[in-house]
Amino acid sequence: MRKKTLHDLKDLKGKIVLVRVDFNVPIENGKVTNNARIVAALPTIEYLIKNEAKVILLSHLGRIKTEEDKKTKSLKSVAMEFTKASTHAINFVAATRGKKVEEAINNMENGSIMMIENTRFEDVKNNILVNYESKNDEKLGKYWASLGDLFVNDAFGTAHRAHASNVGIAKYIKESAIGFLIEKEIKFLHDAISExxxxxxxxxxxxxxxxxxxxxxxxxxxxxxxxxxxxxxxxxxxxxxxxxxxxxxxxxxxxxxxxxxxxxxxxxxxxxxxxxxxxxxxxxxxxxxxxxxxxxxxxxxxxxxxxxxxxxxxxxxxxxxxxxxxxxxxxxxxxxxxxxxxxxxxxxxxxxxxxxxxxxxxxxxxxxxxxxxxxxxxxxxxxxxxxxxxxxxxxxxxxx
Structure with a gap:
């Protein structure tokens, strides 16, 4: 069965689109040293902006096993690099759920972009390893799905994992599709081994x-x-x-x-x-x-x-x-x-x-x-x- 792609999503204007990207990039001294994964996701994001959707980006960064890990694994510096790479303004919200996130979404305009904090921050609560993101916690996936109208998975780097931010959201949201990057990955790899x-x-x-x-x-x-x-x-x-x-x-x-x-x-x-x-x-x-x-x-x-x-x-x-x-x-x-x-x-x-x-x-x-x-x-x-x-x-x- 063929998966839905971006071109199968209709009437995007004003729709809140959750996009799972793979911005797990190397960072040194608070700066991104290789933005290839950010650049690879731009065609999908640009398409959604052009069609006046409200885009919410979700990504992980590294592994989070303690509260201390969160100090060096924030997506804030990634959001700054995204602005440089894309020339688009982005509203970075330093939270993964709750009032901050919901208010930011309510204030979004058509064609705007926001990014929530590292999805793997949900793996640790009060220094206890709970793995809500990495173990595909049903409540977390359902919550994130409730924030949007549509879901686009464009994170090929985590496609072999069942996480709350990919499988969890897709399960509970009304409609989902793969982004241009995953579509490209599948085409090249499939063609290489099948024909x-x-x-x-x-x-x-x-x-x-x-x-x-x-x-x-x-x-x-x-x-x-x-x-x-x-x-x-x-x-x-x-x-x-x-x-x-x-x-x-x-x-x-x-x-x-x-x-x-x-x-x-x-x-x-x-x-x-x-x-x-x-x-x-x-x-x-x-x-x-x-x-x-x-x-x-x-x-x-x-x-x-x-x-x-x-x-x-x-x-x-x-x-x-x-x-x-x-x-x-x-x-x-x-x-x-x-x-x-x-x-x-x-x-x-x-x-x-x-x-x-x-x-x-x-x-x-x-x-x-x-x-x-x-x-x-x-x-x-x-x-x-x-x-x-x-x-x-x-x-x-x-x-x-």
Missing amino acids: PKRPFIALLGGAKVSDKINVIDALAKKADKVIIGTAMCYTFHLAMGKKIGKSLAEPEKVDLAKKLMKKYQDKLVIASDSICTKEYKDVKGKVYENIPDDLMGLDIGPKTIKVIKKELKGAKTVIWNGPFGVTEFKNYQEGSKAIAHELINLKDAITIIGGGDSAAMAIKMGIEGKISHISTGGGASMEFLEGKELPGIAAINNIN
């Missing part, structure tokens, strides 16, 4: 095989090659009988790695060499295939880079999730840089980079405008690729 142009190459980084076992399995069934690098490859190295030194691995998943290598022996490509160092520090390392006991691998080596370049040559669909190396260290960015360089030079190819660390890495490298699509949701994109139903999208009204 991929070939050769179709998947690149998977990250730390744990256990985190991506279902993704490896799902992609290996559809892709021509699945390339595994960074820390995740060391569990496979153990399965091959190679020495990995102090590198991060999951010894308890070795049997699983062996099964995957046997099942997909013609498709899996495992990084073979690594740039290694004694400590987890940004210092120059050395290349090894069998890593000495006192060293750890922090990036893929030149032999692996050469193999990846060969596999990517002529690729028509590429999905990349997880950096290939510790990219926060300058000395261990070469693997990811080499892959990025290959992707932006592919001709007539669909290139997709997964969210989370991968998206941050792509933006840091300045390649976001040269990639077909950079997902705003790391966990959500992986679960979508696994074929799982995403609660935040499933809760939205279907087209009759």
